[in-house]
Amino acid sequence: MHELSITQSIVDAVCERAAGRPVRTVSVRVGMLTAVVPDSMRFCFDLTTAGTVAEGAALEIEQPPGTAHCMACSEDFTLADLVLLCPCGSADVRITSGQELQIISMRVG
Template sequence: MHELSITQSLVDAVLDRTGERTVTVVNLRIGPLSGVLADAMRFCFDIVSADTPLAGAQLRIDEPRGLAHCKKCGEQFELTDLIMLCPCGSADVEVLSGRELMVLSVEVA
């Protein structure tokens, strides 16, 4: 479960910016094509943030849709997993969104 190390890095990055101030909310964006499971990060966040100024903070995760454009037929379609095939059967696609893994904002008390 690599989400544990990613969550630890997230907590470390937030602490680097906020110091000892109490953090109340962390807003993330995790796309379905990022390879990171949002539910696993939610689980890990409570464990990793314990005994830090982030303890008890709310983790809000925006989960945008994965979208791609087919270079063969020109259609735009949704991607729900890492199998990047257009409904027409072409694998010549450009990913438009869904790979995001970012901190959007942090709220402190």
């Protein structure tokens, strides 16, 4: 379960930036192609925030879809998974989104 280590890193960064202030909400962007399971991440968030300034905070997860650009036909298309094939049949594609894993914001107070 790699979600635990990812979530622990997020909580560590958030707690450091909060500088002792209670954290109410943490918003993250986790692309569909990262193989991170949102429900697992929420479970891990509750575990890793226990005893910290982020305990009880809400975790908001934005999941942008995977998209790619085909170098052969110049089309942009959506990826449902990591099968990197353009509808034209070409495998010469460049992923343009869906691999994001970032903290977007946090609300303290």
